[in-house]
Amino acid sequence: MHRTYSLRSTRAPTASQIQNPPPPPSSTKSGRFFGRGGLGHALRRNTAGAFAPDLAKKLSQLVKMEKNVMRSLEMVAKERMDVAQQLSIWGEGCDEDVSDVTDKLGVLIYEIGELEDQYVDRYDQYRITMKSIRNIEASVQPSRDRKQKITDQIAHLKYKEPNSPKIVVLEQELVRAEAESLVAEAQLSNITREKIKAAYSYQFDALREHCEKVAIIAGYGKHLLELIDDTPVTPGETRAAYDGYEASKAIIQDCEDALTNWVSQNAAVSAKLSVRSRQLSQRRRNNIKRRSEQGVGHDLSSQDAPLNDEVSWESTGQQQDEYDDAEEEEDDETEPSKHSMLLNGDGSNGEKRGRSQEAVAA
Template sequence: MKDRMLGLSIASLREPELSQRMFRLVKATRDVGNAYETAGQRRVTVALQLADWGEQTADTAISDLADKVGVILTEIGELDKKYAIAADIARTHLKLIRDTERSVHPSREGMQRVTDELQKIMAKDPQSDRVVMLEQEFQRARAKNLVAEAQLTNVTRQNFKEAYRKEFDAVIERAEKQIIMARHGHRLLRLLDYEAVPPGSVPEPYTGDTQARQILNDAKDDLKDWTPESSG
């Protein structure tokens, strides 16, 4: 972990000052996506382990419902993984801003270099022939920089809006679909009779298998019917 952070620090130092903050933001955003990918995969693993545990119990109700709840958890995990993909797509817009910031750096640096040189010449020898030459060079550098700065403004505004529009759309989709699945998960749990059984007695026979299958079908249909609201 320490080596990874050191590598990140060294890499950011190689970035032009203008793009260093966006460089770090892009990296941090990638880490968020990776965390959701990992969390989603782990939830899927938990679902499989739950179903495996339920299968070996002597309780028919637990065996069936653990399997069905595992299906719900698997879908919730898959939604986390799909969100990670969507977040990575949104991150490409931040990369465009970063790359444009990089491209502006040389024009800013060039204009500053000419400005510094012109000031030195003016301080030493205002009548020098180099003054006119540097003034012309400054005008060219300034014109080039104005074009680059305008492009940076346009690219930044467009891609900032697009990046976070996609980010928020992905968050809404993941959240609303996971809510759908969680509600159907509660429906499954209501099929389980958890009243205490006295010693020597047996629970009432489990009769919820058909309802449980229907709940999963309902969940599948609700996910299929989900539509995003217009984000404007």
Template sequence: MSYLQSRERPPPYTPQKSSSFLFPRRTSSNPPPPADYPAGYTPGGFFAAKYANKDAKRNRSLSLRSKKGNTTSGDAPPRKFGFSSMRASTQPELSKKLYRLIKSENHVINNYTNAGREQISIASQLSDWGLATNDDAISDISDKIGVMLSELGELEISYSQNLEDFRAVMKSIRNVEASVQPSRDKRNKITDEIQRLKYKEPQSPKLVQLEQELVRAEAENLVAEAQLSNVTRQKLKEAYASHFAAVVERSQKQEILAKHSRRILALLDDTPVVPGDTRPAYDLEREARQILADAEDDLRNWTLELEEVPTNASLDAGAMPTISNIGGSAATSPVLNGTGPLSVEEQEAKQEVVA
């Protein structure tokens, strides 16, 4: 018997020697002292803080706007400086947000275009792979599926072109916003100058001249704001009506192609065989070709059926209501019934009467 075998070893689960002189054991009579955690710290580390039982949050809010008025997510990556950001900084304050929206939409359009081209490339690769398998059934089915995938890629490119039309309509709103900003700045500048003179030189003869200029600036701004309101409502409705019509067209045509593609897949016999057996000869080329013809006929006969988005917009070249569109509101319009600023002269006369 060896020395190790002759040594007395403790049986399993024998309590080992206590180390109470280093780490005293905690008992119910010796509870741990309360931890003095700093404010905001959750015991258990990062994961305990992250996955602690908190009030359940909704996956989606009823609005994308934050209650604090900040629409940018806190986890969003910082903006990178470039030519696009530099051009955005030179835009008038009124049109900056729409300028960024239109710029972002351009990236979306490019991505859809690139996705369509990649889809067409994948369709060609699928057809080439099927031919290399030396299997008549797989070669024919993969070729027909490649045709369907290619059509799906063309749909993406067509959808991106429709989005470009939507983007062009949004640009018209941005252009009007940019044209209204100078009139706002001019009015605010004159107002600030009047307030400064009233504080420093109440008897300055320049006050009368500035007040007349303010009347003209307010009249110009009144027209500009009306144009902006009219164009914004009309073009926003027009732009997104075409946008969602393009979405419906894309989805319905995708549905047609997907359903016929599944019919093609049904022609492929996937019955397993044992080694040594041979599969029956593939003789469904005509049926597969007919499915392609059916898909082509369905796309050719497809029509867009949507409820019209109602519109009352009828603007002239100056973004103002036409005569036929004014009749019903003439009695209540402050501009048309003589109570509004019909002309600069009337505004000046009114200003003198008030003074």
């Protein structure tokens, strides 16, 4: 029996990985208490933002929903690898041409599963960046609450004790609180714009690479199918001996080379704007550039903290720590990682397949 010429043998980093080093494994691949889906998904969605300040509730829910998306993608990747292995196992009992081609198709489908697993890691960079916006929103909430509290106290005193000397003191505090709030809000505005552009750049770059590579694999898969002789035969007639083993190996090697050498600059698909879209987009960029050159607006991103009294912001830091701990509590529950099983004998990170494997020829 021939041996599989697998893409999953050890190999050097691809051109894309050298140009853009892969991120660390996704945080969603750690231990799970509620499993990959079902109850875990529903619980995360329904409890998202329960511990968050009002300003951060909506984004907290988005972050948790994205975690559900990533868990689903992980499941799809694992199931696709299992399907690839089963295809190879089934094809082993078929005629020689079908057996060889299904084995090589299993290699390609397994590679798609690996790409999906890598896509999850890059997708997590987007999610982590969105979480940083959520944390900024949570830190700004106390300044809003303090300003509102002082405003309410002044209104109450003016109604109950119009001549109270506390009104003057509170009005002075309100001026300081408003100044503090202005700086905090400006920081939030600046950081939100910066981070959202970075976050979705991560996501779209990862999606583009994933889709282009999947399209490459699909193309070579179609070439493999051409090696199957589907000419009808009459009962008792014998098909010609299969002589496509070297051709199937060459196709797999070409596919590996194409994936290895892929970089974003050579992407086959590009988003081309219409003339109207280009003009409107350029007008918008020119307006932004002109305002920047005229000095409209101020960069407050270097100001780590607004004017404040130490007590209120120390308590804010404690609240933020408690919020972060509660927000991620269900992810810290220990359960044997299913992803780690892929790296040992049971799951095999591509090293255990339906058939024995052959190292890629040097």
